[in-house]
Amino acid sequence: xxxxxxxxxxxxxxxxxxxxxxxxxxxxxxxxxxxxxxxxxxxxxxxxxxxxxxxxxxxxxxxxxxxxxxxxxxxxxxxxxxxxxxxxxxxxxxxxxxxxxxxxxxxxxxxxxxxxxxxxxxxxxxxxxxxxxxxxxxxxxxxxxxxxxxxxxxxxxxxxxxxxxxxxxxxxxxxxxxxxxxxxxxxxxxxxxxxxxxxxxxxxxxxxxxxxxxxxxxxxxxxxxxxxxxxxxxxxxxxxxxxxxxxxxxxxxxxxxxxxxxxxxxxxxxxxxxxxxxxxxxxxxxxxxxxxxxxxxxxxxxxxxxxxxxxxxxxxxxxxxxxxxxxxxxxxxxxxxxxxxxxxxxxxxxxxxxxxxxxxxxxxxxxxxxxxxxxxxxxxxxxxxxxxxxxxxxxxxxxxxxxxxxxxxxxxxxxxxxxxxxxxxxxxxxxxxxxxxxxxxxxxxxxxxxxxxxxxxxxxxxxxxxxxxxxxxxxxxxxxxxxxxxxxxxxxxxxxxxxxxxxxxxxxxxxxx
DNA sequence: TCGGAAGGCCC
DNA sequence: GTACGGGCCTTCCGAT
Numbered sequence: 001x002x003x004x005x006x007x008x009x010x011x012x013x014x015x016x017x018x019x020x021x022x023x024x025x026x027x028x029x030x031x032x033x034x035x036x037x038x039x040x041x042x043x044x045x046x047x048x049x050x051x052x053x054x055x056x057x058x059x060x061x062x063x064x065x066x067x068x069x070x071x072x073x074x075x076x077x078x079x080x081x082x083x084x085x086x087x088x089x090x091x092x093x094x095x096x097x098x099x100x101x102x103x104x105x106x107x108x109x110x111x112x113x114x115x116x117x118x119x120x121x122x123x124x125x126x127x128x129x130x131x132x133x134x135x136x137x138x139x140x141x142x143x144x145x146x147x148x149x150x151x152x153x154x155x156x157x158x159x160x161x162x163x164x165x166x167x168x169x170x171x172x173x174x175x176x177x178x179x180x181x182x183x184x185x186x187x188x189x190x191x192x193x194x195x196x197x198x199x200x201x202x203x204x205x206x207x208x209x210x211x212x213x214x215x216x217x218x219x220x221x222x223x224x225x226x227x228x229x230x231x232x233x234x235x236x237x238x239x240x241x242x243x244x245x246x247x248x249x250x251x252x253x254x255x256x257x258x259x260x261x262x263x264x265x266x267x268x269x270x271x272x273x274x275x276x277x278x279x280x281x282x283x284x285x286x287x288x289x290x291x292x293x294x295x296x297x298x299x300x301x302x303x304x305x306x307x308x309x310x311x312x313x314x315x316x317x318x319x320x321x322x323x324x325x326x327x328x329x330x331x332x333x334x335x336x337x338x339x340x341x342x343x344x345x346x347x348x349x350x351x352x353x354x355x356x357x358x359x360x361x362x363x364x365x366x367x368x369x370x371x372x373x374x375x376x377x378x379x380x381x382x383x384x385x386x387x388x389x390x391x392x393x394x395x396x397x398x399x400x401x402x403x404x405x406x407x408x409x410x411x412x413x414x415x416x417x418x419x420x421x422x423x424x425x426x427x428x429x430x431x432x433x434x435x436x437x438x439x440x441x442x443x444x445x446x447x448x449x450x451x452x453x454x455x456x457x458x459x460x461x462x463x464x465x466x467x468x469x470x471x472x473x474x475x476x477x478x479x480x481x482x483x484x485x486x487x488x489x490x491x492x493x494x495x496x497x498x499x500x501x502x503x504x505x506x507x508x509x510x511x512x513x
Numbered sequence: 514t515c516g517g518a519a520g521g522c523c524c
Numbered sequence: 525g526t527a528c529g530g531g532c533c534t535t536c537c538g539a540t
Contacts, residue, residue, distance in 0.1 A: 217519060243520055266521060291530055300532045303523035375528035450529040478524045
């Protein structure tokens with residue numbers, strides 16, 4: 001810093017041109033909750049910026065949403081180690097993450113002033129930060145770092161250290177994954193594009209010959225009605241519902257034409273065309289999901305359809321894909337102490353297979369019923385997923401399931417009661433989730449069951465990622481990690497919770513599958 | 514030009 | 525007669 005001292009702890013905030021244009025225009029560094037400096041960045045590198053601190057692994061660097069700022073600062077190579085993130089802290093404490101609200105929540109009487117960039121732009125009627133006077137931007141940026149430091153000081157002893165350490169250990173791992181990206185096989189991509197475009201055009205032309213745009217739900221509803229099929233109303237009664245579930249049941253060939261078109265258009269528009277000419281696909285990760293899962297944004301790499309995955313290549317020639325096998329059901333078995341489930345898992349069997357045999361139904365139905373239980377399904381939704389119109393049959397599925405897995409069933413009931421009574425539920429590692437009673441009894445019941453299961457799975461998976469940090473991680477998908485290289489997995493991955501076996505399935509391939 | 518609604522992909 | 529948990533993104537279309 002200018003005065004020559006070297007703080008152990010700084011708060012950092014970066015201002016960008018706008019929310020859309022992430023070119024950094026300046027950054028602020030706070031050394032305490034009382035002083036901060038602003039450094040313009042937009043022209044040549046500002047020599048005054050304390051890059052040595054920002055790049056120093058030994059300095060604790062406090063950000064509010066560090067994965068965003070680290071990405072914006074990418075050309076300046078900021079350190080991703082030894083980070084403290086107040087946004088992550090807020091989420092761990094079930095608080096609103098927006099900084100200006102957070103400041104208020106932490107201590108309304110001594111709250112530090114701060115504004116969101118969005119509010120500031122709206123107030124000034126400006127579209128980018130460059131339209132604002134530089135000193136205003138500087139003040140805003142300094143206010144943010146001061147507020148960030150201030151929030152950090154007040155929350156650091158409130159947040160559970162164990163959880164926070166896990167989250168912060170993930171930061172360099174996730175940041176590195178974002179930076180590396182995944183190689184795209186442009187030949188394969190182009191082949192997919194050609195193939196899918198042919199199909200898409202075929203169905204679009206058919207639809208246009210009938211005088212409607214198959215991409216418009218409104219027109220689809222209108223034309224089907226004109227031809228004698230009347231669809232149910234959508235939410236709000238503004239339109240007719242034309243989703244897969246509805247159109248599948250429609251006999252008019254136009255319906256399946258629309259579904260075909262949508263299928264190919266979806267693949268093209270979301271996954272294939274946006275990667276035209278790209279050497280690699282990059283994403284950013286977030287740590288703000290309600291259940292503690294990691295999400296992927298600005299090119300979601302967690303929802304790529306299997307048919308499209310072949311265009312992603314390993315740099316090394318081999319992907320090692322490690323997948324936690326049926327981890328949520330194993331967690332259910334463990335948390336509920338269900339002896340039947342545990343027995344099936346211990347003897348190396350498949351739960352869905354066992355369910356199917358017991359209930360005398362196909363594997364797929366058994367699987368749907370099982371997942372329905374984890375998600376807190378009602379009879380009606382079991383009817384839908386199991387594809388039956390017979391309500392009594394669906395009722396039977398649930399009853400049979402509850403008889404076979406009695407302890408799990410009882411645990412599910414118990415969770416629901418607890419959630420309704422206490423307004424909160426807990427994971428295996430003790431993380432607490434607050435349930436919003438205003439969302440209604442049904443929602444609270446479902447989340448009371450699902451949050452502990454999904455949340456515990458996320459906790460196990462995060463620890464697995466940390467155990468794999470020395471490997472070249474290319475992607476992560478909730479219970480699956482894609483590693484670039486033909487590698488061995490670390491020992492102990494299947495015993496992250498000592499007495500819960502979580503087997504990992506390995507797959508080595510020449511491209512993603 | 515923005516933003517909500519509708520639809521659809523993943524675990 | 526009401527939504528089965530958690531995500532993200534694209535398209536259409538009406539409002540501004």
